[in-house]
Amino acid sequence: MAIKNKGLALEFEYVTRPGEQKHIGEGLDQADEFMQEIAYQLIIGAHTEVGRLTKNALDDGYTANHILDNGLLNGMAIVGVKFRDNVIFVPEVLISARAMKAGMAFIEPILSASGIEPLGIVVMGTVKGDLHDIGKNLCIMMLRGAGFVVHDLGVDTSAEEFSDAFEEHSPQVIGMSALLTTTMPNMGRTISSFEDLGIRDEVRLMVGGAPVTQEFADEMGADGYGENAVDCVDVTKNLIKMLEELKAS
Secondary structure, eight states: OOOOOHHHHHHHTTOOSHHHHHHHHHHHHTSOHHHHHHHHHHHTTOHHHHHHHHHHHHHTTOOHHHHIIIIIHHHHHHHHHHHHTTSSOHHHHHHHHHHHHHHHHHHHHHHHHHTOOOSOEEEEEEBTTOOOOHHHHHHHHHHHHHTOEEEEOOSSBOHHHHHHHHHHHOOSEEEEEOOSTTTTHHHHHHHHHHHHTTOGGGSEEEEEOTTOOHHHHHHHTOSEEESSHHHHHHHHHHHHHHHHHHHHO
């Protein structure tokens, strides 16, 4: 199924990286015109319309998971790409996030009542000295939408707070975010602290943020690198699979 919504087709043109074109494009191709309209209205931040369309979709027999996967998350995927590429900025992201919440207000109670087992447990935080959280919050939104339980530690998170969260929540994955190059080394310090505590092999550590690269992640000893909010979900799934295989060996 092609992208029939003209507004959404124009928004998809901002997705220029081949891997993302394939990943996001496949999701949009699977969505019918109703779901494509939800995705488009979310991108432009029409929160009232997203809420109305989500309720109507449920009334028409669409499942909560179908609306989430084919409507809301498809829209947020493009928002994440546009934010990373400086096509839109914090105000626009917040407006789209508000629209996402308007749809989730109808979706979340259904998902909670379904008793579906979560895909995994994730802890997320912005590292010590860094107060930026938009990218992290986008990742959290995508992870929760994909079926993960996510515990948000907020900003300015110390190595001790990350390790305390590991003890409290027993996550399979811990994600660290940074926007400032001056705070990026705190990712490495946090990873080192897990080694010092003897818990490094019990959890997978993921890093991300605008200045972070795969090379930096490798240098710091991270297990995974999420380039954007869409990538974050796939990386998390792969890291959990790696951890399960390690524990089984």
